Amino acid sequence: MKKSIALIVASTLFLQNCKDDCYTVPEPTxxxxxNSSGENLIQNGVLTSSNIVVQQDNGNGNFAGINVEVRDDKKILLKNVGLFDGTRNYNVYLTSDPIRTFNFKISSNQLTGDCDGYEINELTIENIPSSADNGYYKIVVD
Incomplete structure (x- = not known):
């Protein structure tokens, strides 16, 4: 009897942990x-990570900072965006001279099924020329 109870408890814990091991993060942003000539502005030194400020608009004048990481390919990775169900708005400030700003919004949803996680359905960039390009967004800053 004790072995049966132990087996049931172990099976229950195993099944609960399976879902914990199955988590899908959204595609990286x-x-x-x-610039208009296609030169990467981080690679040529016009922008640095300290010149790039990204904020999530939480409404009512409240904002939360988003961590930005410069990758080896001189593109920036926005950390922990898309981990929600719904739509969120973001502001980007490029604090080099002259200061430039633009907005973007992300619509994402929670996955259903056996795995937990989120997926980004749409990312829309506003107020600046941009294009989606093979897993990243190219933003033209002049």
Whole structure:
């Protein structure tokens, strides 16, 4: 009897942990900042990570900072965006001279089924020329 109870408890814990091991993160959100000639502005030194400020608009004048990581390919990775169900708005400030700003919004949803996680359905960039390019967004800053 004790072995049966132990087996049931172990099976229950195993099944609960399976879902914990099955988590899908959204595709990474990556931006490349270029000039109109296509030159990467981080690679040529016009922008640095300290010149790029990204904020999530939480409404009512409240904002939360988004961590930005410059990757080896001189594109930036926005950390922990898309981990929600719904739509969120973001503001980007490029604090080099002259200061430039643009907005983007992300619509994402929670996955259903056996795995937990989120997927980004749409990312829309506003107020600046941009294009989706093979897993990242190219943003033209002039």
């Amino acid at each position: 990556v931006f490349e900042f270029v």
